[in-house]
Amino acid sequence: MNENKDITTNWHQLGQAAVVQKLQSSEMGLASEEAGRRYDQYGPNELIEKGRKKPWRILLAQVKEVMILILLAAVVISAALQEYIDAIVIFVIVVLNTLLGFWQEFKAENAMAALKKMTVPNVRVRRDGAEQQISAKDLVPGDILLIEAGNIVPADARLIVAANLKVQEAALTGESESVDKDTGELPDAELALADRKNMIYRGTVVTYGRGEAVATATGMQTELGKIATMLQDVEDEQTPLQERLAKLGRSLAMAAGVLIVIVAGMTYLQGAGVKEIFMTAISMAVAAVPEGLPAVVTIALALGAQQMLKKNALIRQLPAVETLGGVTVICSDKTGTLTQNKMTVSDVVLPDRRYTLSEAAARHGEDADLGLLLLTGTLCNDAVIDESAPNGILGDPTEGALVLAAHQAGLVQRDLQAILPRVRELPFDSERKRMSTVHALPSSSQRATLHPVLAAGDQAQADHLVLVKGATDGLIEACGRILVSGVVHPLDERKKAEISAENTAMAKNGLRVLGLAYRLLDVDELDQPDRYEHDLVFLGMVCMLDPVRPEAIESVRLCKQAGIRPIMITGDHPLTAVAIAKNLGLTTLDTVLTGKDLDAMTVDALAARIKDVSVFARVSPKHKMIIIDALQAQHEIVSMTGDGVNDAPALKSADIGVAMGITGTDVSKESSDMILLDDNFATIVAAVKEGRRIYDNIRKFVRYILTGNAGEIVVMIAGPLMGMPLPLLPIQILWINLVTDGVPAVALGFEEAERDVMNRPPYDPQEGIFARGLGWQILVMGLIVGLISVGTGYWFWDGGEGSTAWQTMVFTMLTFCQMAYALCVRKKTQSLFSRSWLGNPVLLMAIGVTLSLQLIIIYVPFFNTVFRTTPLRLEELGSCVVGALVIILISESKKLFLRRKRH
Ligand code: ATP
Numbered sequence: 001m002n003e004n005k006d007i008t009t010n011w012h013q014l015g016q017a018a019v020v021q022k023l024q025s026s027e028m029g030l031a032s033e034e035a036g037r038r039y040d041q042y043g044p045n046e047l048i049e050k051g052r053k054k055p056w057r058i059l060l061a062q063v064k065e066v067m068i069l070i071l072l073a074a075v076v077i078s079a080a081l082q083e084y085i086d087a088i089v090i091f092v093i094v095v096l097n098t099l100l101g102f103w104q105e106f107k108a109e110n111a112m113a114a115l116k117k118m119t120v121p122n123v124r125v126r127r128d129g130a131e132q133q134i135s136a137k138d139l140v141p142g143d144i145l146l147i148e149a150g151n152i153v154p155a156d157a158r159l160i161v162a163a164n165l166k167v168q169e170a171a172l173t174g175e176s177e178s179v180d181k182d183t184g185e186l187p188d189a190e191l192a193l194a195d196r197k198n199m200i201y202r203g204t205v206v207t208y209g210r211g212e213a214v215a216t217a218t219g220m221q222t223e224l225g226k227i228a229t230m231l232q233d234v235e236d237e238q239t240p241l242q243e244r245l246a247k248l249g250r251s252l253a254m255a256a257g258v259l260i261v262i263v264a265g266m267t268y269l270q271g272a273g274v275k276e277i278f279m280t281a282i283s284m285a286v287a288a289v290p291e292g293l294p295a296v297v298t299i300a301l302a303l304g305a306q307q308m309l310k311k312n313a314l315i316r317q318l319p320a321v322e323t324l325g326g327v328t329v330i331c332s333d334k335t336g337t338l339t340q341n342k343m344t345v346s347d348v349v350l351p352d353r354r355y356t357l358s359e360a361a362a363r364h365g366e367d368a369d370l371g372l373l374l375l376t377g378t379l380c381n382d383a384v385i386d387e388s389a390p391n392g393i394l395g396d397p398t399e400g401a402l403v404l405a406a407h408q409a410g411l412v413q414r415d416l417q418a419i420l421p422r423v424r425e426l427p428f429d430s431e432r433k434r435m436s437t438v439h440a441l442p443s444s445s446q447r448a449t450l451h452p453v454l455a456a457g458d459q460a461q462a463d464h465l466v467l468v469k470g471a472t473d474g475l476i477e478a479c480g481r482i483l484v485s486g487v488v489h490p491l492d493e494r495k496k497a498e499i500s501a502e503n504t505a506m507a508k509n510g511l512r513v514l515g516l517a518y519r520l521l522d523v524d525e526l527d528q529p530d531r532y533e534h535d536l537v538f539l540g541m542v543c544m545l546d547p548v549r550p551e552a553i554e555s556v557r558l559c560k561q562a563g564i565r566p567i568m569i570t571g572d573h574p575l576t577a578v579a580i581a582k583n584l585g586l587t588t589l590d591t592v593l594t595g596k597d598l599d600a601m602t603v604d605a606l607a608a609r610i611k612d613v614s615v616f617a618r619v620s621p622k623h624k625m626i627i628i629d630a631l632q633a634q635h636e637i638v639s640m641t642g643d644g645v646n647d648a649p650a651l652k653s654a655d656i657g658v659a660m661g662i663t664g665t666d667v668s669k670e671s672s673d674m675i676l677l678d679d680n681f682a683t684i685v686a687a688v689k690e691g692r693r694i695y696d697n698i699r700k701f702v703r704y705i706l707t708g709n710a711g712e713i714v715v716m717i718a719g720p721l722m723g724m725p726l727p728l729l730p731i732q733i734l735w736i737n738l739v740t741d742g743v744p745a746v747a748l749g750f751e752e753a754e755r756d757v758m759n760r761p762p763y764d765p766q767e768g769i770f771a772r773g774l775g776w777q778i779l780v781m782g783l784i785v786g787l788i789s790v791g792t793g794y795w796f797w798d799g800g801e802g803s804t805a806w807q808t809m810v811f812t813m814l815t816f817c818q819m820a821y822a823l824c825v826r827k828k829t830q831s832l833f834s835r836s837w838l839g840n841p842v843l844l845m846a847i848g849v850t851l852s853l854q855l856i857i858i859y860v861p862f863f864n865t866v867f868r869t870t871p872l873r874l875e876e877l878g879s880c881v882v883g884a885l886v887i888i889l890i891s892e893s894k895k896l897f898l899r900r901k902r903h
Helices: 005-009 016-022 032-042 055-063 066-080 084-117 223-231 240-269 274-288 293-310 319-324 357-363 368-379 397-408 413-419 444-450 472-478 493-508 550-561 574-584 595-600 603-612 621-633 645-653 666-670 681-721 730-740 742-748 774-796 805-825 841-859 861-867 874-902
Strands: 122-127 130-135 144-148 156-168 178-180 205-217 313-315 329-333 344-350 353-356 422-429 434-440 464-471 479-484 487-490 512-521 536-545 565-569 615-617 638-642 656-660 674-676
Touching: 016 156, 016 205, 055 084, 066 084, 066 274, 084 293, 084 313, 084 730, 084 861, 144 156, 156 422, 205 422, 205 645, 240 274, 240 293, 240 319, 240 681, 274 681, 274 730, 293 313, 293 319, 293 681, 293 742, 313 681, 319 656, 319 681, 329 621, 329 681, 344 357, 344 368, 344 397, 344 493, 353 357, 357 368, 357 397, 368 397, 368 413, 368 444, 368 464, 368 479, 368 512, 368 536, 397 413, 397 512, 397 536, 434 472, 464 472, 472 479, 472 493, 472 512, 472 536, 493 512, 493 536, 493 574, 550 565, 550 574, 550 681, 565 574, 565 621, 574 615, 595 615, 595 621, 603 621, 621 638, 621 645, 638 645, 638 681, 645 656, 645 666, 656 666, 674 681, 681 730, 681 742, 681 774, 681 805, 730 742, 730 805, 730 841, 730 861, 742 805, 742 841, 774 805, 774 874, 805 841, 805 874, 841 861
Parallel strands: 329 565, 329 638, 479 536, 565 615, 638 656, 656 674
Antiparallel strands: 122 130, 122 144, 144 205, 156 178, 156 205, 313 674, 344 353, 344 536, 422 434, 434 464, 464 512, 479 487, 512 536
């Protein structure tokens, strides 16, 4: 096993048996102990992550912030002016702020990395002779891998079984067309990766068929691992909001520049010295920029992602947290997401008679046609009965229902498989909407026991049997004959119409209907797959019931109430889809568009209709793209679900691509922004609600923080105008921005949702951060806070150079007013004194801590020196409390007015 590299790179040259032997494995797979030993030897099957931001890079990014650079300059200049205390204090604050920002970014980064790790796929392997699911991380060389369409290949491996296997190897070769794979030996040692058709490589995608392979290399030993360093430069993703905030920061810095010149000019005209002018300039710069804001936003988004995880929504991209809040349309699959995907067969319909399931179970012995139909259902099937599985079956629930129905009638899948071994297949795909399997026929006497038609007739020499099941409407077109009461007749148009009518009637009741058919195959047709589904003999139909999820009904209602349009997109029959959509309350209309309709429509025609169509049926994955395009053209923010390989493009182009955690393929998960761990529609709606809460909260603390900055600017401009010296020192402003504003702002991120989060329509996706009056509110409230502070300062200012108590009052007043305002911004219209006033304990704690720190700064002598404060007398402190109460009064009056207006 430990042989040299030449052998490991040329597995394709060896035969299957030789590879298995060389890797000391067997078709039964490795023994668990051996797998454990190899795990210790080779390590986990992981690529070493180089893409994760290194801590020092996060730190560097912090230090590169313009503001930090300005402050560092201030440190140097203060030192030059021999203002050593200022220099040291500003320096300490810069360091603390950098560390704080670093810590928050680092935590957010780790949180996202942890979420991404949760999506490490499980893989199916054979170990100790039995099929098992293990984490892809635990794969070792020699493991027998079982792969199927939708898998991302977890390791490099040599194929030992390949059934119609197609793999898309773009990750390695750049070729986006899928290539056919087989198991044959390839003697040429120099073969390029793209031509090694008997090998599969980590990171490539199985797009069709299934196969088995023995793992030859894992982790960094794989071909992908060898080039992994090239792939891992992940770009730094900023959410739209973060981008807008960064832009805001830059504009504020520019505005600060202008203000600095004005204020410095004013202080100069008042006859101030160089030092004072300089201090004023720095103060102004510091006052204008909300230093704490970017970190607070990042942490709010990351915390949001964690909250969503608690509700079973796994966020893969941080921007999704924000986008979710703005979703206007939720497109959802039907089966499993809106319904329970617990299929049970209700009726079996033969061309001239029908049975309920229990009748069918009792009668199949007497009715050979029924027996053949049930046999077709259970053999043209990849599901198996497994007592230990949650619903008693392993595999697709639609198929499971057929196996169980046959089983109830005494037809044991495994026994039948022994008599009619499967030799070829055309797997189910959502494009064709049917599946065929080819079976070798036994001797003609044994055939007759299965059904006389298999032994008799002009095809008695045929040695293979094709079994087909699929959507009746399509299947019927592939049928040329029909089995009625033991005799094969030609299938005429009249009969076809009858079958369609019956199909329609059942679909109307919300049942899923599958048609079944068979055909005998001559040996020379065995290798012509396009012959399999040709001139089939129609056997009948099976109806299945799939109850809707009760919680989906409530979620659909919630969506509508919240101005979000739920849309059902399904591969199922249009009538089945409409019936279920009505059950869910998703629509009251019969309007439905099918994939065929979509193909025939122009872009404009669809644009005109899409506003009032809520159900799309018989669509294939490519139609999802058409639907997304049409919706996005109307500026909708679209969330789209998907689970199959072909859904990947739709998941990528939707604003929020949602993959299924349980039934979804690896590929769909990789392409998604969010994964539903429970496959449940209700989870999407819960995530949207959470997204709205977070967006609301971000606006709350943006408003809170910027009001603080506005107040400081007002103080800084009004002070000199009123003839006062510098009212706030740079270190005091830094203190307010980072501690007084920063700490409660983080706590505001924990604020519970507003009562009406899901009672209002989504906000306009194009709106800026200052939309809906936010900008004005910041300016007005900033003006009030600033004027109260500077006014109080003026009142206590003795006009001389003696006591600095008035400065401490301006400083404290600002802090107290901000604390009061933090309580006010919690709710938009609800009174601060309503029942939920204790609703955010984190915020109350943050305010308590901040107030205590402020008192320490005022009353502890050491800090008096550092922050240039003077202990306030009781009445002075009292005035600050009154100032805070004024803020509360103003805000409460405004809320009262708003509430009145609403009623
Ligand atoms: P969705 O999950 O998108 O709501 P769906 O599960 O109903 O829809 P598909 O799985 O694409 O959609 O199935 C489409 C149609 O194909 C079904 O209505 C059924 O007639 C047929 N079909 C589904 N599963 C199978 C299967 N395993 N074998 C054969 N035909 C199938």
